[in-house]
Amino acid sequence: MKLDADIRAQLQQYLQLLEGDVVIKVSAGSDSVSRDMLDLLDELTGMSSRITVERAELARTPSFSVNRPGEDTGIVFAGVPLGHEFTSLVLALLQVSGRPPKVDDEVIERIKSIKGEYRFETYVSLSCHNCPDVVQALNVMSVLNPGISHTMIDGAAYKEEVERKEVMAVPTVYLNGEFFESGRMTLDDILNKLGVSADAAAFANKEPFDVLVIGGGPAGSSAAIYAARKGIRTGIVADRFGGQVNDTLGIENLISVKHTEGPQLAVALEEHVKEYPVDIMKSVRAEKLEKKDLIEVTLNNGAVLKSKTVIIATGARWRNLNVPGEEEFKNKGVAYCPHCDGPLFAGKQVAVVGGGNSGVEAAIDLAGIAAHVTLFEFMPELKADQVLQDRLYSLPNVTVHKNAQVKEITGSSKMEGITYIDRATGEEHHLAMDGVFVQIGLVPNTEWLEGVLERTRMGEIVVDSRGATAIPGVFAAGDCTNSAYKQIIISMGSGATAALSAFDYLIRN
Ligand SMILES: Cc1cc2nc3c(=O)[nH]c(=O)nc-3n(C[C@H](O)[C@H](O)[C@H](O)COP(=O)(O)OP(=O)(O)OC[C@H]3O[C@@H](n4cnc5c(N)ncnc54)[C@H](O)[C@@H]3O)c2cc1C
Numbered sequence: 409m410k411l412d413a414d415i416r417a418q419l420q421q422y423l424q425l426l427e428g429d430v431v432i433k434v435s436a437g438s439d440s441v442s443r444d445m446l447d448l449l450d451e452l453t454g455m456s457s458r459i460t461v462e463r464a465e466l467a468r469t470p471s472f473s474v475n476r477p478g479e480d481t482g483i484v485f486a487g488v489p490l491g492h493e494f495t496s497l498v499l500a501l502l503q504v505s506g507r508p509p510k511v512d513d514e515v516i517e518r519i520k521s522i523k524g525e526y527r528f529e530t531y532v533s534l535s536c537h538n539c540p541d542v543v544q545a546l547n548v549m550s551v552l553n554p555g556i557s558h559t560m561i562d563g564a565a566y567k568e569e570v571e572r573k574e575v576m577a578v579p580t581v582y583l584n585g586e587f588f589e590s591g592r593m594t595l596d597d598i599l600n601k602l603g604v605s606a607d608a609a610a611f612a613n614k615e616p617f618d619v620l621v622i623g624g625g626p627a628g629s630s631a632a633i634y635a636a637r638k639g640i641r642t643g644i645v646a647d648r649f650g651g652q653v654n655d656t657l658g659i660e661n662l663i664s665v666k667h668t669e670g671p672q673l674a675v676a677l678e679e680h681v682k683e684y685p686v687d688i689m690k691s692v693r694a695e696k697l698e699k700k701d702l703i704e705v706t707l708n709n710g711a712v713l714k715s716k717t718v719i720i721a722t723g724a725r726w727r728n729l730n731v732p733g734e735e736e737f738k739n740k741g742v743a744y745c746p747h748c749d750g751p752l753f754a755g756k757q758v759a760v761v762g763g764g765n766s767g768v769e770a771a772i773d774l775a776g777i778a779a780h781v782t783l784f785e786f787m788p789e790l791k792a793d794q795v796l797q798d799r800l801y802s803l804p805n806v807t808v809h810k811n812a813q814v815k816e817i818t819g820s821s822k823m824e825g826i827t828y829i830d831r832a833t834g835e836e837h838h839l840a841m842d843g844v845f846v847q848i849g850l851v852p853n854t855e856w857l858e859g860v861l862e863r864t865r866m867g868e869i870v871v872d873s874r875g876a877t878a879i880p881g882v883f884a885a886g887d888c889t890n891s892a893y894k895q896i897i898i899s900m901g902s903g904a905t906a907a908l909s910a911f912d913y914l915i916r917n
Contacts (some may be wrong), residue, residue, distance in 0.1 A: 409444040409447045409448070409488075410447070410800050411448070411451055411490075414549050415490070415494065416429040416451070416469075418498075419451070419452070419455060419498070420455050422457075422498045422501075423452070423456040423458075423501070425458070425502055425507060426456055426458045426459070426502060426505040426507075426591070427502075427503065427505045427506035427507050427762075428458065428476070428505045428506040428579075429458050429459075429460070429476070429477050429505070430458060430459050430460075430471065430474060430475070430476070430501055430504050430505050431460055431461075431462065431471060431475045431476070431477050432449060432452070432460070432461045432462070432472050432474055432475070433461075433462055433463075433464035433473045433475060433480075434446065434449060434461055434462070434463060434464065434466075434467065434470075434471075434472040435463070435464055435466035435468070435469045435470065435471055435472070436463075436469060436470050436472075437469050437470060437646065439470065441470045441487065441550065441565045442469065442470035444488045445470045445471075445472060445487075445488050448488055448490070449461045449472065452501075455475045458505065459501070466484060467484075467559070468484075468486040468559070468561070468566070468578070470486070470487070470565070471484050471485060471486035471487075471559070471569075472484070472485055473485075474500045474501060474504050474828045475504065475518040476504055476557065476723065478554055478793075479507075479780055480854055480859065480902050481504050481550050481551055481557075482554075482556060482557025482558060483500050483504065483547050483550045483551065483557070483558055484548040484557070484559040484560070485497065485500075485559075485560050485902060486559055486560065486561040486562065486565065486566060487532075487560070487561060487562025487564070487565035487566070487880070488534075488562065488565070489532075489534075489562075490722035491534030491535055492532075492535060492536060492537055492539060492540050493532060493534055493539065493540055493543060493560065493562075495544070496540050496543040496544050496547065496560065496566070497538055499547065500535060500551075500702065503547070503548065503551045504704075505565060509548045509551065509552070511595065514596060515596070515599070516552060516907070518599055518604050518605075518606070519548070519549050519552045519553050519556075519599070519604075520552055520553055521548075522553055522555065522556065522602065522604055523555065524555055525555050525556075525584070526549075526553075526555060526556045526557070526583060526584065526602075527557050527583070527584050527585070528546045528549075528550075528556070528557065528558040528559070528579045528581060528582070528583055528588070529558070529559045529561060529581070529582045530542055530543055530558065530559070530561065530579050530580070530582075531558050531561050531563050531566075531570060531573075531575045531578055531579065531580045531581075531582075532547060532560055532561065532562060532563065532579050532658065533562070533563050533564060533578045533717075533751065534562060534564065535751060536578045536579065536647055536751070537580060537669075537671075538578075538591065539578055539579040541592055541593065541594060541595060541671065542579040542581060542592065542593050543558075543560045543579070543597035543789070545594060545598055546558035546581070546598065547560075548595060549595070549598070549876060556834070561837050563575065563578060566667055570681055571738035572861065574740060574821055574822050576739060576741055576749075576752055576822060576843070577590045577591065577739045577748075577749045577752060578590075578739050578752065579591070579592070579593075580739065581593075585587060588901030589601060590739040591739075591745065591749075592654060592655065592671075592745075594648065594649075594654070595649075596648065596649070596690050596691040596825075597648060597691075598694045599691060600647070600691045603825050605692055605708070605709050606689065606690075606691065606692060606693045606709065607709055608707070608710040608711040610824045611689065611707070611709075611711035611713065612711065612712075613894075614643075614687070614713060614714075615641070616641075616702050616714040616715055616716065617630075617641050617642060617643045617687070617713065617714070617715035617716070618635070618640035618642065618715065618716050618717065618910075618914055619632075619635040619640060619641070619715065619717050619718075619719060619907065619910050619911075619914075620633070620642075620643045620644075620645070620685075620703070620705060620713055620715035620717070620718050620719070620743075621642070621643070621644040621645070621715070621718075621719045621721060621907075622644075622645050622647075622694045622705065622718065622719070622720050622721060622722055623644075623645075623646060623647075623651065623720065623721035623722040623723055623853075623886070623888070624644055624645075624647075624648070624649040624650065624651065624677070624678070624681075624690070624721075625647025625650065625652060625653065625677075625690075625721060625886060625887075625899065626651065626677065626886065626896045626897075626899040626900045626903065627651075627652020627682050627718070627721035627723065627885040627886025627887070627888075627899035627902055627903035627904075628644060628648075628651070628721035628722075628723075628885075628886070628903060629644075629677040629678070629680065629900075629901065629903065630885075630899070630900040630903030630904050630907070631719045631721055631885055631904065631906050631907040631910075632681050632684070632686045632903075632907075633680060633681060633683075633684060633686075633907075634903065634904045634908060634911075635686075635719075635910060635911065636681075636684035636685060636686045636910045637684065637897055638907075640911065640914065641687075641771060642685075642686045642687070643685055643687040643688075643689065643713065643715070644681065644687070644689065645689045645692055645693075645694055645705070646688070646689070646690050647690075647691065647692065647693045648691075649674060649677065649678045650670075650671075650673070650674025650675070650677055650678065651672050651674075651723045652723060652724065652725075652887070653670040653671075653673045653677075653896060654670055654671060654674045655745055656669075656670040658866070659673060659896065661895070661897065662896050662897055663897060664785040673896075676759065686883065687834070689707075689713075692707045692708060692709055692724070693707060693708040693856075694706070694707055694708075694727045694856060695707060695708050695856050696856065697718065697720075697857060697860055697861075697882070698860075698879075699881070699882070702714040702715060702716060703715050703717070703718045703879075703881055703882060705718060716881060716914060716917075717757070717881045717882070717883065717910040717913055717914060718881065718882050718883070719840055719875070719883045719884065719885060719903070719906045719907060719910055720854075720857070720861075720869060720877075720882065720883070720884040720888060721885045721886045721888065721899075721903055721906070722821040722850045722852070722853040722854060722856075722888045723750050723852070723853055723886055723887045723888055723899075724850035724851060724853060724887040724888060724894065725850060726744045726846065726851075726852060727848050727849045727850055727851045728846065728852065729761060729814060729817075729846050729848065731815060731816055731817060732815075732816045732817070732848070732861060733816050733817030733818055733819065733823070734817055736817075736819075737817050737819050737822065738821040740819070740821070740822040740823055741817070741819060741822050741823025741824075741841075741842060741843045741844060742817060742823060742843070742844055742846065743774045743843060743844070743845050743846075744845065744846055744847075745845075746760075746769075746770040746773050746774055746845050746847075749843075749845075750770075750773060750774050750777050750778075750845075751777060751841045753777060754777050754778065755778065755779050756778050756779055756842035756843060757778065757779060757780050757782070757839075757840060757841050757842050757843075757867060758774055758778045758780075758781055758782075758842060758843040758844065758845065759781070759782045759783070759784060759826055759839070759843070759845070760774065760781060760782070760783045760784070760842065760844070760845045760847055761783075761784045761814050761836060761844060761845070761846050761847060761848055762783075762784075762785065762846065762847035762848040762849070763783060763784075763785030763786075763787070763789075763790035763791055763808070763810070764790075764791045764846045764847070764848075764849065765791075765792045765793060765796060766846070766849075767783065767792065767845075767847035768783070768790060768792035768797060768800050769785045769792075769796060770845050770847050771800055772796065772799055772800055772803065775803045775805050775806050778805070778808070778843075779805065780805045780806070781803075781805060781807075782806075782807045782808075782826075782839060782841070783800070783804045783806065783807070783808045783809070784809050784812045784814055784826075784828060784866065785808070785809070785810045785811070786810065786811070786812065786813055787810070787811065787830075788810055788811045789810060790808070790810065801802060804810065809828065809830075811831040811832050812828045812829070812830060812831065813828060813829045813831055813838065814826060814827075815827045815828055815829055817844060818838070822841065823841065823843060823844065824840060824841070824842075825838055825839060825840045825841050826838070826839050826841045826844060827904050844853065850887065851866075851867060851886060852866065852867045852868050852869070852888040852889075853888055854867050854869055854888050855867070857869065860879075861877050861878060861879060861882070861884075862877070862878045864890050866891075868888065868889055868890040868891075869888055869889045869890065870889075870890050871883070871884050871885075871889045871890065871891075871906075873905075874905060874906075874909040874912075875889075875902055875905045875906030875909050876909055877911075880912055880913070881910075881917075882908050883906040883907075883909055883913075884906065885899065885902040885903040885905065885906040886898075886899035886902055886903060889902065
């Protein structure tokens with residue numbers, strides 16, 4: 409396999425940035441993936457004298473590890489890391505050679521503090537846009553901590569292993585041989601899941617804030633920027649910076665930005681907040697809010713933050729169907745992100761539950777990949793925009809069941825079918841199905857405010873036109889509120905409104 413000229417040129421440029429020697433150990437056979445891998449490694453050694461390749465016995469063949477001379481880092485690529493994983497390869501080479509990863513010092517310290525042995529394995533596909541983030545995060549952890557190792561496994565090169573483990577979503581991560589997590593994850597998400605969040609002591613002596621923002625999505629980021637620009641003491645607590653935009657790909661309605669992608673926007677939000685003196689507290693969750701002299705917010709690590717005003721911007725998450733089988737077959741057929749997991753259902757029978765815009769869009773997308781798409785809508789009519797419905801009904805491989813209640817998702821070791829009730833006749837039906845995408849809307853992340861703030865029946869925080877809640881000094885913005893529509897630009901606008909209102913409140917009080 410010869411690299412194409414573009415990739416070759418890019419590699420050549422990147423490899424000039426190597427800071428030290430890199431030793432690649434390769435375990436190859438006579439199969440075609442092994443041959444492609446050896447060709448790629450030949451190209452690498454031909455481009456940089458800092459890279460040497462030696463034969464070795466690794467756990468998987470074909471695979472290769474990327475090491476410092478005399479010290480294995482634990483970074484292994486099982487498969488040929490091209491496609492979306494090309495960047496993962498380049499970054500691994502640079503970081504192993506000594507170039508520091510672009511990660512906050514505080515995060516580096518957290519990674520280094522992890523004790524014990526953590527053997528991660530990530531199943532990817534080379535066309536998966538969510539996989540490189542996970543691969544790169546785990547590689548950074550392997551570079552920084554000798555107790556951590558990580559193997560990227562290309563599912564296409566390890567079909568038998570993928571089928572044996574019934575991996576039905578990428579990226580899927582195993583830790584020490586056990587399922588760890590599936591789907592897009594940032595480094596913060598992984599550290600959170602391992603329970604390595606910033607400890608309370610790090611927050612013990614913080615002075616009270618003027619404005620404390622809870623949530624780091626579009627609403628929270630916008631609120632923090634607007635507050636900080638007033639020159640007041642601003643903090644932001646974000647469980648997962650970027651929020652929901654992390655889970656989407658193409659964004660084409662952020663006015664003046666013709667096209668961007670979710671992960672790119674998430675990074676841009678954080679970078680913009682960092683332009684200002686905002687105290688950013690990532691990977692921690694707010695669990696309690698109390699109004700005393702100041703407003704006190706208790707975090708999941710036990711720390712208590714105090715502030716004169718608080719802006720709640722905790723957004724929303726996918727709504728579950730809450731039927732038998734949903735939990736059991738999550739990532740074994742039950743999926744929520746068509747952009748992410750759609751390609752895994754190529755040529756298969758899939759269902760979409762939900763006839764709103766997101767459900768119908770998902771069905772249209774999936775119809776281009778799957779053999780057949782069956783859409784279930786609970787109500788007698790679809791709620792999606794007419795243009796989307798027209799497009800849906802024009803597709804030959806889509807069936808729509810309206811007035812249909814999904815009752816159960818069935819299967820054995822993975823999902824195999826859906827049982828639904830025809831609400832008009834009360835009859836129960838069963839369809840064989842390889843996957844189902846649940847697209848029935850969002851739930852606001854406001855459970856932690858139960859009994860503290862007024863919320864709608866749906867759990868949305870009730871705000872007035874200035875973003876004020878029923879508690880003086882507490883404001884809310886974005887998808888966690890009863891705002892009419894849930895969109896990025898609307899969240900950003902309401903974050904700005906809430907910050908200006910908080911500033912106004914501070915001046916008056
Ligand atoms: C798949 C998908 C595609 C979309 N496509 C588009 C699109 O093309 N255009 C568009 O305009 N909109 C789109 N949206 C909607 C858009 O993403 C949301 O409207 C927007 O992200 C809402 O911003 P937010 O800041 O209110 O909430 P979120 O984005 O949900 O952010 C919430 C933040 O709060 C944090 N958080 C939650 N609970 C806590 C807690 N207890 N403590 C601390 N932090 C917490 C989260 O980690 C996150 O940082 C899409 C949404 C999805 C899911």
